[in-house]
Amino acid sequence: MSWGLVDVENFYVSCERQFDPSLDGVPVLVLSNGDHCAIARSAEAKAFGVKMGAPVFKMRDLIERHGFALRSSNYELYADMNRRFNQVLAEHTDEIEVYSIDESWFRLPILPDGTGDVAVARQIRDDIKRLTGLPTRIGLGPTRTLSKVANGLSKAGEKIFGGVIDLHDAELRRRLFMNWPVDEVWGIGRALAERLRPLGIRTTADLAAMCPHQARDVGTVVLERLVRELNGVGCDDLVIEPEKRKACAVTRMFGEPVSKIEDLREAMVRRAARAAEKIREQGSVAARLIGFAHGNGRKPNAPSAQRSCRLSPPTNDSRVIVRWASRMVDSMWEDGGVYTKCGVMLEDLTEQGREQTDLFAAIDNRGADLMAAMDGLNKRFGRDTLALGSAGIGARSFDTKRAMKSPAWTTRLDQIPIAR
DNA sequence: TCTGGGGTCCTAGGACCC
DNA sequence: TCTGGGGTCCTAGGACCC
Numbered sequence: 001m002s003w004g005l006v007d008v009e010n011f012y013v014s015c016e017r018q019f020d021p022s023l024d025g026v027p028v029l030v031l032s033n034g035d036h037c038a039i040a041r042s043a044e045a046k047a048f049g050v051k052m053g054a055p056v057f058k059m060r061d062l063i064e065r066h067g068f069a070l071r072s073s074n075y076e077l078y079a080d081m082n083r084r085f086n087q088v089l090a091e092h093t094d095e096i097e098v099y100s101i102d103e104s105w106f107r108l109p110i111l112p113d114g115t116g117d118v119a120v121a122r123q124i125r126d127d128i129k130r131l132t133g134l135p136t137r138i139g140l141g142p143t144r145t146l147s148k149v150a151n152g153l154s155k156a157g158e159k160i161f162g163g164v165i166d167l168h169d170a171e172l173r174r175r176l177f178m179n180w181p182v183d184e185v186w187g188i189g190r191a192l193a194e195r196l197r198p199l200g201i202r203t204t205a206d207l208a209a210m211c212p213h214q215a216r217d218v219g220t221v222v223l224e225r226l227v228r229e230l231n232g233v234g235c236d237d238l239v240i241e242p243e244k245r246k247a248c249a250v251t252r253m254f255g256e257p258v259s260k261i262e263d264l265r266e267a268m269v270r271r272a273a274r275a276a277e278k279i280r281e282q283g284s285v286a287a288r289l290i291g292f293a294h295g296n297g298r299k300p301n302a303p304s305a306q307r308s309c310r311l312s313p314p315t316n317d318s319r320v321i322v323r324w325a326s327r328m329v330d331s332m333w334e335d336g337g338v339y340t341k342c343g344v345m346l347e348d349l350t351e352q353g354r355e356q357t358d359l360f361a362a363i364d365n366r367g368a369d370l371m372a373a374m375d376g377l378n379k380r381f382g383r384d385t386l387a388l389g390s391a392g393i394g395a396r397s398f399d400t401k402r403a404m405k406s407p408a409w410t411t412r413l414d415q416i417p418i419a420r
Numbered sequence: 421t422c423t424g425g426g427g428t429c430c431t432a433g434g435a436c437c438c
Numbered sequence: 439t440c441t442g443g444g445g446t447c448c449t450a451g452g453a454c455c456c
Contacts, residue, residue, distance in 0.1 A: 032424035039424070039456095055423040073424090100456045189454050220430055222454080249426055257421095298423080343425085400424095428455075437446075 001107040002116040002140050002168065003147035003238075006089060006124065009135040009155075011102030012040035015081045016071050018133045019409040019417055027068045031056060034253045034400045035072055072402040078102075080410045084132045092124050097238050103151075105144065107238060116140030116166040125163055141167035144236045145229035148186040149177075149204065170232070177205035177230075187226045192219055204230065244282050244349065250275040251343025254398040257295075258339040264293055265329045266392045272325035272344045273391050276318040277378075279346055280371060285314035285355050286346035289321060291328040293342035303337030314348070314355040317367040318374070321346070322388055 008014055012030040017023045027044035031037060038045070038054045048062060056063070056070075063070070082101050089096055095107040108117045121138045128136050137158070139150025146167045153176055154165040167173050183193040185204055195218055201207055208230040216224040225235040250271040258264050268291060279286055289309050295302030307328040315321065325344055350356070357363060377386045387393070407415035 034424070036423055053423075057422045102456080187454070191453060220453090222430070245427075247427070251425060253424070296422090340422095341424095345426095426456090428453100430453085431451090433449090435446100435448085438444090 001095070002110045002142065002166075003144050004093075004106045004108055004116070004121060005099075005103060005139045005144075005147040005151040006085075006106065006128070006136050007103035007151055008085065009137065010040055010042055011081075011134075012071075012073065012078055013042045013045075014134050015078050016074070016406055017042075018081070020406065023069050027066060028071065029056075029063075029068060030071045030073055031404070032073065033402070034255065035070075035403055036253065039073065070404050072405040074406050074408070076408045076411050077406065080408075081132065081134065084410075085128050085134055085136070088128045088131050089124060091127070092120060095238055095240060097240055098242070105147070105238060108140070110168070115168045118164050118166050121164045121166075122162070136163070138164045139167070140165065142232045143229040143234045144238075145186060145226060146173070146232065149180070149184075149230070152184055152186075153180065173208075174205065177208060178203055180204040182207050185226070185230075187222065192223065195219070244284060244351070245279075246349055247345060247347045248275055248278050248284075248286070248349065249343060249345040250278070251292075251341065251345075252400050253341045254339065255401040256397040258398050259337070261329065261333045263396070263398055264333065264339055264342060265326055266390070266396065267398050268293065268325050268329050268342050268344065269322050269388065269391045271342065272322045273318045273388055275344050275346050276316055276321045276371075277375060279349060280316045280375060282349075283352050284349040285311075285316045285352045286321070287311050287314040287348035287350065287356065288346070289324050290345040290347065291325050291332070291342070292344075293329070293332050293339050295338050296340050303334040303339060305332035305334070307332060312356075313358040313361055313363045314350060316352065317371060318388060319367060322390060326390060 013028045016028065016030065025044070027048060028042040029038040029045055029050065030040035032039045036055060038050055038052070038056065041050050045068065048066060050059065062068070078101055086096060086098055086104055089104060089106060093106045093108055097105040099105055108120055111117055118140065121140055125136050125138055128134055137151055137154045139147045139152070139154055141147040141150045150165040150167040154161050154163055157165070180203060182188055182196060182202055182204055185207065196207070199218065201210060207227060210227050212224045212227050215227040229235055252271065254267065258267065287310060289311055290306065292306040294304035297304065309324055311320065311324070374386050378384065409415060409417050
């Protein structure tokens with residue numbers, strides 16, 4: 001079987017454009033939580049040199065002068081569009097691994113001549129465009145890594161290759177890899193690229209030519225596998241049924257900086273409650289809670305603290321988790337500190353019912369019905385219909401700002417677009 | 421004035437065991 | 439003056455990804 005990777009061009013921007021034609025042809029940015037940074041850019045915006053993660057406040061002039069359109073991120077919409085394009089993909093193959101919000105791996109049979117099925121890949125691309133409106137690119141190859149590289153190359157050579165590249169041919173790989181920078185390869189970040197440079201490894205061809213054992217010395221077993229994969233030796237399998245998450249984080253910047261302990265506590269409690277809710281969704285309990293709060297790290301003397309504790313027996317009860325998170329606030333708080341962000345992480349997740357018990361404390365399931373009732377109400381009537389008292393009520397100044405969010409066009413009856 | 425959020429995997433080193 | 443050998447488990451931190 002051949003590996004394939006399909007990814008959507010500028011996914012968030014493309015989603016926004018499906019329902020708002022005024023965004024066509026103008027530079028568009030989709031912003032991070034709190035509307036601080038650009039996390040997706042249209043081709044027009046990239047042409048102006050806007051980098052991934054660029055802070056909005058540094059681009060005010062540019063945005064104004066060239067009529068940029070800005071949108072807050074709308075994950076409800078993006079998740080639904082993700083579901084839609086995977087549904088189209090599923091009409092062509094059963095072997096699909098949903099890898100991220102904008103890309104999926106899949107497998108297709110190899111043709112008798114040993115190449116990937118470019119014709120089917122083109123058909124997938126056309127169908128996704130026709131049925132969801134989303135523009136995609138596809139890479140094919142004998143290994144996961146090669147299909148990923150193929151995908152990256154097809155982005156760069158869109159005009160030549162028509163959005164699909166097949167890297168089964170070793171000669172084609174040799175030619176393309178000579179001019180493909182090593183840091184473009186999936187798995188080579190800044191640190192590894194830095195370590196490879198003194199060894200004279202600058203292109204993907206150089207990396208592919210590396211001895212796997214040396215690769216392990218320079219990096220870890222991950223780099224060794226990467227080198228093998230570049231040479232067509234598969235070191236990875238398709239994961240159709242994803243495992244449950246092993247950790248769950250809820251961390252956010254504040255809309256307005258916080259300088260009162262009650263506010264920090266309330267923010268912390270909200271995040272802790274949300275994290276507990278998230279792990280209940282996947283039927284897990286957590287054995288470890290981490291909480292942190294800090295100010296602007298770019299300023300001297302900004303407060304910064306982190307605490308962790310074990311939850312024994314493991315739990316997903318909001319009341320327990322919130323109580324610990326609140327206790328952490330007391331021990332972290334610095335008088336006079338200005339805080340800009342806080343969050344919690346639940347780790348060591350295990351399936352509820354299979355958790356390690358505590359010799360001295362019985363597992364108390366009395367809260368389970370209560371939590372289920374709470375989740376049920378919030379699911380039916382909207383988030384925060386029912387919340388813990390310590391989480392406070394209503395919107396607060398420190399809540400994340402999302403001033404430019406588009407409607408949930410595809411998932412809320414009261415927000416569907418009207419055509420005339 | 422202002423710089424996101426949420427994951428995974430791997431390794432080294434410490435603590436502990438017999 | 440001299441102090442083994444071989445394990446496991448846990449944690450923190452680094453690196454990477456989207």
